[in-house]
Amino acid sequence: MNPAWQIGERSTFRWILGAALLLVCGWSLYRCELWQVGSGTADLSLLSGFLSPVTEWTFVADTLIGLADTLAIAVMGTLMAVLFGIPMGILSSRAVMVAPRFAHHWRRASQGWIGLSWLARGIAILWRSVPEVVWAVILVRIIGLGPTAAVIAIGIAYAGMIAKVFAEQLESCDPSPAAALEAVGAGRLARLVWCQVPQVIPGMVDYIMYRCECAIRASAILGYVGGGGLGFQIEYSYGYGYYGEVTTQVVILIAFIASFELLVDYARRKFT
Amino acid sequence: MEKYRSGSSVCWNARRVIRLTNVSAGYAEGNILSHIELHVARGERVCLLGRSGAGKTTLLRLMSAALAPRTGILLLDNHDPHVLVGAALRRMRSTIAIIHQSHDLVDRASVAHNVLAGRLGRWSAWETLRTWIWPAADRLSEVHGVLQRVGLGDYLWHRCDRLSGGQQQRVAIARALYQQAQVILADEPVASLDPANAAEVIDLLIRTTHEDGRTLVASLHQPELARRWFTRLIGVRDGAISFDLPAAEVDDTRIAALFAP
Amino acid sequence: MMPPRPMPWRILVTILLITVVICWSWWQIDLAPSGLLTLDTWRALGDVAERFLTPSLKPEVLKLVGEATLTTFALATCGSLIAVVIALILTPFACESLSVRKSPVDRATRPAARVGWMLLHHGARLIANILRTTPYLVWALILMLVCGLGPAPAAISLGLHTGGVLTRLFAGVFDADNQTPALALHQTGAGRWGILLFAVLPQVRAQLVALSLYRWEINLREATVLGLLAAGGLGHELAMAFGQFKYQTMVTVLVAIIALVCLGEFLSGWLRRRWC
Known part of the structure; x- marks a missing residue:
């Protein structure tokens, strides 16, 4: 209605939000007892x-052999994440499952597909919201110490993330070529x-390589809870x-x- | 209806391929087109003229069965396309080719793949996958033939995003030709091209459809191009048809009235 | 003549390389998926699954988990704050547009100062790279030696690693942004700090906030992991419960982790929409 009033409300809202954030940050600093660093037990x-x-x-x-193990765990974990994450991403992407622009018949015909899509989305959320180390702790209990548990832990957690990113990229790429093919x-x-896949390949390759890098870092930590490696x-x-x-x-x-x-x-600059 | 339910290639046999009877249509609220009466006969080359926002695109979307009429009857080849679902709907769509001003090609794929995509509506899932990885030689030679007709024979394996705008528009035309559609609908196919290129592309479109005996419905901004190349001009203004005449009978006063603000 | 299809050598070689790497990895860690199919595994799985179906809702467990959730949340927030401070200090030096080469300001600087800036630039980049590539686990191990167990070293180690990551992301934003306002300000005779405050920062502020929130969201997950190793919070409770075979408590902790991570994803998304 009244623009001035709206702007006023908006900035009031911002002030409240800002104050709340400041409070949360201050409380966090207090809770983490940062002042205790440097006093007392320092040795x-x-x-x-x-x-x-x-x-x-x-x-x-x-050490190098341990590093090789770590790398191998990361590679296999990423592979598993890709094998599970890509299909889940496809299933949970609206752009693939519900064709928005050209079809009005589809919703009638694809209730089953939409259910499957929600299922994939739910599994992906569940898988990625538990950190890989927690998965590893659980899996070590089930299948015993060793790299297999680490590989599956990385595979599960990263599959959820890859599914999310793949679905997002499929949804954000230009829809008109797909609509033309539907026509x-x-x-x-x-x-x-x-x-759709050719459109998102460069972005996905980038992201998978980034995930592989994360997996190397993670598998170093997974070794810590019994996953082997470095x-x-x-x-x-x-x-x-x-x-030393x-x-x-x-x-x-x-x-x-x-x-x-x-x-x-280097590879990215060379290939794209 | 039966013919869309089985078999792979469909030939339209009605004399009047497109019939709109008292059709009104629109999107969210309000009608963009109201009470349209329009028949298109096989082999005709029809041009829709009008200012932007007059309803040309909506009319083309109706003809391509992308949009269902609110009221009235739409018949394509004597059938109502909106009763079809699934595979039958896809087979129906494979008989209509659409060319947009933003040619809607897959940028990162080769020219060959973009042209081959024209027949996706007729292939089984297995053929679809196999052709994507390694197209059969006879298909490729057919694609090459089509590309030669549009003057891009040497560009078979070029990536689409490395071509110029005019060349990309030709690839889109080649896809429509390869699709072997009964009707080609072109929505401002030359809006993004310079005049020389535009004339060439229109010439190509007219020539190839005429040679194959197909029906062409295009929308254009440029009345001089329309009068030079098309047999029948339809003026669209404010969601209604303001004239529907052979090209020779459309004079400057009508054009001026159509485009007047 | 039909042009022959060019062999996609690059793709074939890439596929071959990836296959080799995967085969080597398989061989290196001696993966045996058949081991997963033994009866023992399934029995263990069934065992765990059976206990997993019932989270513990005892008041003392809930209180413990609630406390731990707050600690983890505080840990992630604190780590992100430290990271933002580190990144804001390092970025003006680590980015290229304000310090060297591409920048118009550089040409206006005296040669001696120019060498100084070069050194600062490369120094800042080196620090950021070391902070980033060192896993936060390593930072945590070192800091735990220095100041004992507890949330403080965990928060700092999280902050150090994330600080390196954020510096890289921030520098990317600084360098990618539109240079015209900076140039215009430079024409009027503004120095580096003037340009930073009046041309660059106003442009990139929203993106910086968005990136920080995004990292905060990730840190919520990482804070759980850190807790598992030493520092307390949800991860610690999880390890304790696991060590003592208290499966029901563990399920409660797991539910809390999932809820916290989902809440973080939702909150940061909402704030990003509201703020940026």
Whole structure:
């Protein structure tokens, strides 16, 4: 009605929201007891252990084997995530399941498909809202220690995320080529394969590579809860107080992640 | 109806391929078109003229069965398309080709794939997948023939987003030709092209449809192009047909009245 | 003559490479999916599933889980705040448009100052890269040694890692934004800080808020993981419950995790729509 009043209300709303956010932030800082850092238990002498990394060749070789395990877990986990996530993404994408522009017959014919779509969306939310480490803790209990649990944990958690992103990309790409194919008489599968998938391939390749990078980082942590690989070695060295070994392992891990990132960046610039 | 339920290629045999009887249509609220009477005979080359917003696109959407009439009767080849569902509907659609001003090609796919897509309505799921990965040689040579007709024979394996606007419009025409549709509907096919290119593309569209004996309904902004190439002109103004005459009988005063604000 | 189809060599080679990597991975960790099909696995699964169907609703458990949820929430928020502060400090140096090369301001700087800026730029980038590539687990391990268990080291380690990530994202926004206002301001004789405050920041503010909220949403998940390792909160409760075979408590914790993550996704989406 009255624009001035509306603007006033809007800014009041913003003030209230801002104050609430400020309160939440202040409370969080208080709750995390940040002021306790540096007082009391600090023991800096322990840190000096980190300053003399172990450089014996046999140890480095062991670390590299652990790194290879970690990488392999990440690759297999990502593969599993892709195998499960892509179909779920397709099923949960409105752009594929409900063709909006050209069809008015569809809603009548596809109640079953829409139900399936909601099911896929629900599973994806459930899978991605539990962190991969939590999945690993549960799976280690079920199938025992070892890389299989880590692979499945990464696969489940990342499949949910890949499904979400794939569905979003399918929905946000230009709908007119797909509508043109529908006008030609193409069915759902034909539109997907001939038009929608080629449109989103570059974005998806980027995202999957990013997820693979995350999986390397995550599998280092998964090792910590019994998933094997470099994380397990780090936990072992840390637990026994061999901080020099931890330094070596961490440096190798960081160097590997950084070079993987550089490689992906290079490939992206080269291929697109 | 039976013929859309089985078989792979459909030939229309009505003399009047498109018939609209007292049709009104629109989108969310209000009618954009009201009480339209329009018949198009097989092999005709019809041009819809009018200012933007007059209802040309809505009329074409009606003819392509993308939009159902609110009232009145729409018959394509003596059938009501809106009673069809599923595979029969898709087979029906495969007999109508649509060319837009924004040519609606898949940018990252090759020219060959974009043309091949014209027959997606007639292939089984297996053929669809197989052709996407590795098209059969006879299909490719047919596509190549169609592309030669539109002057793009050498561009078979080029990616579509590397072509110019005029070339992309030709690819869209090639898709319509390969589709072997009974009716080609073109919604301002040359709106985004410069005059020389526009004349060439219209010439191509007219020539190829005439050679194959197909029906063409196009909408245009440019009356001079329309008068030069089409046999029958229909003026659309404010959701109604203001004239429907052979091209020779449309003079400058009618055009001026049609486009007057 | 029909042009022959060019062989898609690049795609074929890529597929081959990926296949090789996958086969190697399989061999390296000796995956045995057949192990999943043994009777023991299914028995364990059935066992867990049976207990999973009934979350514990005892008041003391609910109180514990509620406390833990608040801790995790505070942890994520605190970590994100630290990260935003780090990113806001590093970004003006780490981005290219304000410091080196592309920027018009650079050409107007004296040579000596120019070298200084170069050093600052590369230093800031190096710091950001180290912060980002080091997993927060490693930060947590180091900080736990220094200041013991508790939410504070967890929040800081989360903040350090996220700070590196946000610096990279922020720098991307700074460099991608429209340079015209910056140029116009430069014409009037404004220096780097003038340009930053009056041309760049007003343009990118909304995007910075959106990115921070997005990271906050991710941090809610990560905070659970950190808790699992040491710091308290939901992850800690989960590990405790698991260690003591209290499956029902564990289910309550899991439900709380899912609820918290979903709430975070919803809240950050809502705020982004409202604010940006």
